[in-house]
Amino acid sequence: MNNLQNFTKGFFKENPVFVLLLGLCPTLGTTTSAINGMGMGLATMVVLVLSNMAIALIAGAIPSKVRIPSYIVVIASFVTIVDLLMAAYFNTPGPNGELSLYDNLGLFIPLIVVNCIVLGRAEAFASKNGVGASAIDGLGMGLGFAMALTILGAIRELLGSYAIFGIQLVKSDGMLVFVLAPGAFLALGYLIALLNKIRTSK
Amino acid sequence: MEYIIIIISAIFVNNILLAQFLGVCPFMGVSTKISTSVGMGAAVVFVMTLATIVTWLIMHYLLVPFKIGYMQTISYILVIAALVQMVEIILKKVSPPLYQALGVYLPLITTNCAVLGVAILVIQKDLNLMESVVFAVANAIGFSLALVIFAGLREKFELVNIPKGMKGIPIAFVTAGLLALAFMGFAGLV
Numbered sequence: 001m002n003n004l005q006n007f008t009k010g011f012f013k014e015n016p017v018f019v020l021l022l023g024l025c026p027t028l029g030t031t032t033s034a035i036n037g038m039g040m041g042l043a044t045m046v047v048l049v050l051s052n053m054a055i056a057l058i059a060g061a062i063p064s065k066v067r068i069p070s071y072i073v074v075i076a077s078f079v080t081i082v083d084l085l086m087a088a089y090f091n092t093p094g095p096n097g098e099l100s101l102y103d104n105l106g107l108f109i110p111l112i113v114v115n116c117i118v119l120g121r122a123e124a125f126a127s128k129n130g131v132g133a134s135a136i137d138g139l140g141m142g143l144g145f146a147m148a149l150t151i152l153g154a155i156r157e158l159l160g161s162y163a164i165f166g167i168q169l170v171k172s173d174g175m176l177v178f179v180l181a182p183g184a185f186l187a188l189g190y191l192i193a194l195l196n197k198i199r200t201s202k
Numbered sequence: 203m204e205y206i207i208i209i210i211s212a213i214f215v216n217n218i219l220l221a222q223f224l225g226v227c228p229f230m231g232v233s234t235k236i237s238t239s240v241g242m243g244a245a246v247v248f249v250m251t252l253a254t255i256v257t258w259l260i261m262h263y264l265l266v267p268f269k270i271g272y273m274q275t276i277s278y279i280l281v282i283a284a285l286v287q288m289v290e291i292i293l294k295k296v297s298p299p300l301y302q303a304l305g306v307y308l309p310l311i312t313t314n315c316a317v318l319g320v321a322i323l324v325i326q327k328d329l330n331l332m333e334s335v336v337f338a339v340a341n342a343i344g345f346s347l348a349l350v351i352f353a354g355l356r357e358k359f360e361l362v363n364i365p366k367g368m369k370g371i372p373i374a375f376v377t378a379g380l381l382a383l384a385f386m387g388f389a390g391l392v
Contacts, residue, residue: 021371024230025315029223069283076276084272107224110275110322114315116227181221182382189375197367 006136010144017148018195022116026108027149028184034165037153039090039101040108041146043082045139047112051075052126052138059127071122072113079113117145156187205336207392212340214388218316219348220381225316229349230374232307239353243346245307247339249289250317253282254338257321258331278321286311316345352381 016022026044031037054074062070086109090101102109112118121141126134157163160179162170177183218224225246232242257278265271290308293301311317320341324334355377364373 021230022227024226025223028226069280072279072283073276076279080272080275083275107319107322107326111224111315111319113275113279114318177383180386181223182379182386184223185375185379185382189372189379192375193367193372196372200367 003133003136006133007140010137010141011147012144014141014144015148016117016141016145017152018192020117022120023145025111026115027152028188030105030108031149031153031156031184032104032160032179033157033163034150034154036101036104037149037151038146040105041142041149043086043105043109044112044115044117045142045146047075047078047082048118048121048142048145049135049138050078051118052121052134053131054078055122055126056129056131056134067127068119068123071119071127075118075122076113079110082112083109117141152184152188152191155191156183159183159187205333208333208336209340211392212337213344213347214385215392217344217348217385218320218341219345220378220385222319224319225314225345228310228314229352229378230371232310233349233353233374234356236350236353236357239349240346241303242307242310243342243349245304245311246314246316246345247342248304249282249286249308249311250320250342250345251335251338252289253285253317254321254324254334255331256281256285258324258334261325274322274325278318282317282321316341348381348385352378355381 010016012019014020017024017027023044026040030040051071051074055071058070058074059067086102086105091103093100093103121138125137129137154164156178157165158169159175160177160183161174162168162172163174175183178187212218216222219226219229228242232238260277260281261271261274265273265277286308290301293304293308320338324337327337329337356374359373368376
């Protein structure tokens with residue numbers, strides 16, 4: 001498998017959300033708007049790239065019996081770094097008193113550590129491949145995850161408040177249910193059904 | 203009274219699965235049969251309560267006095283992983299029938315974000331130890347309740363004719379959405 005395939009497989013063929021159904025908690029919990037979804041996706045991507053690289057470097061030195069706890073410590077360290085960075089730089093409230101990105105994502109930032117995608121890539125890819133290939137794999141998978149979250153966030157924002165990326169398209173209140181919890185399940189369910197349909201009709 | 207409010211809000215109003223989206227992976231994974239979902243629910247009640255007590259003690263007697271609160275994520279995930287392993291070993295020795303019933307679900311729980319989520323939530327909400335225990339038990343019961351109801355609904359899928367594209371995961375999500383909608387009816391309760 002060459003680098004290009006490594007990079008692009010995360011977008012459609014092995015998309016972590018739509019195909020592999022990994023990392024569903026942040027997918028459902030943070031996609032109330034396109035910006036929130038994108039922020040969560042990119043934060044996960046940063047952790048994924050860094051942990052993939054670090055694990056590719058040290059995989060040879062770790063005895064295979066304790067590899068899972070060691071990977072978790074590596075991942076948790078990067079999650080803590082990302083958490084602190086976001087608390088410092090993405091924590092300014094909006095002009096009309098909207099919550100900052102950091103407050104919107106809230107609990108889900110520390111929970112990146114239990115996101116199955118990160119540990120999954122560490123175990124399935126980074127532990128067997130070089131640093132460069134692992135970084136590309138992490139970047140591709142991370143971007144695929146961010147893309148999925150942004151799409152879902154955009155759909156929910158569009159239906160729920162007739163806006164996209166915070167820009168109001170129609171002056172109306174929208175179908176509030178799509179911003180609330182049930183809308184997350186409904187939107188993702190129909191989106192996966194649509195993608196299944198596209199994939200099988202080819 | 204305070205405890206009753208915590209319990210009702212955690213089980214119905216802010217259901218950990220259907221309103222807060224914590225633990226969705228096992229929710230989708232083990233909810234195809236009622237019997238397995240009951241086993242998973244029992245294991246979650248057990249581990250979540252224990253993990254919340256231990257992590258609460260660690261936070262207040264270790265991380266806060268030494269001013270290393272930023273180690274929260276790292277220490278919690280390690281403690282929970284170790285705890286699950288220990289519970290597994292002890293159960294195997296002490297109560298083989300219970301181990302038979304819960305055994306397969308225990309390793310899965312380490313990566314269940316609901317357990318870590320509740321452990322972090324009790325710190326964020328600044329609850330004391332007793333409130334934390336009540337909060338953890340109530341959340342675990344809420345998790346099990348949603349899981350068992352959902353498994354009951356999914357068992358019925360085999361009897362109906364579902365369109366091809368909606369089979370499997372998509373219909374499960376739509377059902378979960380409707381279940382979440384039903385749980386929203388509890389919103390005015392507390």
